[in-house]
Amino acid sequence: MTAPIQIKSGETFTLNVGPQHPATHGVLRVKMDMDGEYIVNAETVIGYIHRMHEKMGELKTYPQFLMNLSRMDYLGALGYSHGHVLLVEKAAGIEVPERAEYIRAITVELNRIASHLFWFGAFVMDLGGFSPLMYALQDREYILDMLEGITGSRLTYCYYRFGGLYNDVDDTFLAAARRFIPRMRKSLKKYHKLVTGNIIFRKRLEGIAPLTQEICRKYGATSAVARGSGINFDVRKNEPYSVYPEFDFDIPVYHECDSLARYNVRMEEMEQSLRIIEQGLDKLPDGPVMPEKKPRIKIPPGDYYQAVETARGSFGIRLVSDGGKNPYRLKLRSPTYSNMHLFDESCRGMLIMDALAFMGSLDLVIPEIDR
């Protein structure tokens, strides 16, 4: 519920939400000027876990930087690694075996579902419902087990290599992935019954925090934030990369612009990811997952850009090369950085509980904002 800002008492007080606050999912701080429960003004303060990945990128060689990408966003790590390897492969002209690209797409989509599941749970927990989180984590656990079986890690994967993959997938993974798809579809039905249909839940989100397309454009919002506002934008479709053109999937777009629309977009995205995984498993070609000769990474001077659709939106990575062993400059454009930025402007006049629900609907991962 938003009200026009009118301070009747002429008195406001400042409320520090964070850096340690249950709703901020990490170390994020929002300085809010409040009039009672209404927010008059908000200023987001970030940078509490800034690690300067970009400088690390300049100091390390190309392969050494591989593992940093997964530390950016610990929930959807593979999407970020995917962007990095695609960029370097494009710039250095490395051919990637088809099987490797398919496995990348499958694992990225699995990771996207895992990330969305965690967001789903955490979002409902922001609204005060605790059990859905446990159900979501239970489903996510299947994905983590599968990915652990092939990558060796559960969260911060370092699986992709320039030219291919660290190792091939095994039959256990393929069988588990096939089993996972129907189970996940059943779970999604359960979530829709338990949460989406719930009257309390709907009342809390319907019409809350409307974001116009103009605001999305001025702030560069992507992912479900843009798609919930009726913008049909998904890098996988708009700027096809990897083997995504081979798959038949839809981009969910909702025109309500409110928090519920953003929620619906993500829930439907999980179903679409399942479709991609299903097709990927069917189409998975045989062959090597790395080129026979280990590729040499020699990048001609110039600058290169690659955007990928991660679980949190359009992740862009810009590489300025001077032809050396290390990147001359590596810029990581993180999607939640832009998505979070519009919070300040949009939350004015909202009640604090609506603002925090709005914040949850943005799907924040703080290390990804701070880099």
Add this chain to the structure above:
Amino acid sequence: MSLTLLNVIVAVVIAIAFAALNAAYLVWAERRGAARIQRRPGPNINGPFGLFQPPLDGVKLMAKQLMIPGDVDKALFMVAPVLAMAPAILSFVTIPFSEIIVAHNFNIGVLMIFAFASMGGMSLLFAGWSSRNKYAVMSSVRAVSQAIAYEIPMLITAITVVMIAGTTDLMGIVHNQMGGIWHWNIFPFKNGLFNPLMLMSFLIFFTCSLAETNRAPFDLGEAESELVAGFHTEYGSMGFGLFFMGEYANIVIGASLTTILFLGGWDSPFALFPGVWWFLLKVYLLIATFIWIRWTFPRTTIYGLLNLSWKILIPLSLFNLLLTAGLLKVF
């Protein structure tokens, strides 16, 4: 005279013991129940089924240092937790567990319980205000508006029942419902009086007792994802422990009152065991529903909660009051 006094003192001691025991083991039940809903075992290390967990938690709470932040209003800060616990215990005095197990039966029992219940809202206001914490103040303001919004429909539904029974005496209300399950107030046929809306009244009363005890989905006072811990943010040790116990004691009171007003008190549908067990069974079933609801739903918003009260519960309960009054006149 002195015998009555002695009687009351003994009753209060028993009530405290009962409340404390209930609070401790309701926490255990809540944790186990929540865990089962979420498909995990819950506390299961200390003792069989984790049954030693509550006393150990109590010891831990009591062993902690009683921290009083420097800027607080000390008197109010200390009074608030006591004020949360005391009315709940005093309410136990008048609750009839069976024909004979009642500490002291007042002929204004319903009013007395409501009077004590509104003290609970005051304790939250005191706690939040004296803490000098912005979150706590916001929480206490919410708690007060919530308490006001929900006491009205709750009282109106209670008055409906009082009108049917013709007495404010809790014993009398139960007596009025004796004689088989169809005589309970929850069902529409009652002593020749046909009122189709009594089930709705029951639901209204149940919802209000959820809100009145600050239980999810109406736990706006301590909405942990917004207000950190709400009114008890600054409390630690037994201060927090008292709030906690008070909350659970209030739940027991709320469930008992619902049982007495709508579910026929100790009246047994079929006489398998004595009435007091039937009473406790009904109360604990209601409490189980409280727990079940808490772990299923997300929290409402403050305006959603007020809308629910002023736009739905109050009109409907008023309508039922009028209807009942009319029916009483007719039959």
Add this chain to the structure above:
Amino acid sequence: MIREKILQELQGLFPQAAEPAKTPPPSDVASEAETEKKKPKKEEPRANGVIERDYKVHGYHIDAQVSVDQLLGAVNILDKLEFFIESITGVDWIKEDQLEVIYDFSRYDFDLCRVVIRTRVPRKDPSVPTITEIYAGANWHERETHDFFGIKFEGHPHLIPLLLPEDADFHPLLKDYKA
């Protein structure tokens, strides 16, 4: 095609380039192969102008280097054509004693076109006008660039450290920064 339109509009910023007879490349729209061949040989800074890049290699379509004065005009053109802002960043060209500010823009619709606007400022006194008036979302990006490179964005409403500590007086992405 939005690509041709934006190319035309951006070239409009360079009046001398509009008459190709007078000034030959590199300020003209040079073909990709030509510039690529030239680049490695001599490391002289590129003159201002608009270049169409090979998307398959570089990942963006239009690369416009403008002077500091032309920046707002260029960004205004993009805003008018409904581009959204991706990011703002800097590069430290220490050999040429210059700092480069790079603005990335892209589109929401399926008419794919990524535009890069870049401008160079001297390292000594790096200052460019802010574009927060046009794109409100540039706010944090500019603050971040100020953090990392010390580039001043004239007219920025709140130019204090964002990712670095509040009292930071160092700029870690400068090439001569030693921790």
Add this chain to the structure above:
Amino acid sequence: MGAYFSEIFSGLWSLLIGMGITFREFFSPTVTVQYPYQKLTMTARYRGHIELIEGEDGTPNCVVCGMCEKACPSNCISLAGEKPEGAKKKELTKYLLDFTKCSLCGSCVESCNFNAIEFSKEYNLASTRKEDFHFDLLQRLKDRNQ
């Protein structure tokens, strides 16, 4: 007026459906693992910290080429070796792993051409002291053989 009541009823119905779901979950079996009492075996590709592989004669396969040291992004490996008189290959004298910095990327194992290092399956590592994670892998190899 009709919308008012239909909203109340549909709302109540949605709440009941939700409660039905949690009710069913209440009676389904638990899925968690009671960690310290119950342990899972790690998968074949699980990445613990690295461990030296020994040859048939009990000495490490390592030839002290230093590839792993070079490949490591965080400089957590330091090794030394010497060539004894008359021996064919260099012999490892020191292999230190600073596990506090390691991010388990696998670059070292990948870069090794002599099958000298592998991932261990150890995950029960916890300590309050930093020094506990400075592993002397050569010493660990000796301890393992005893």
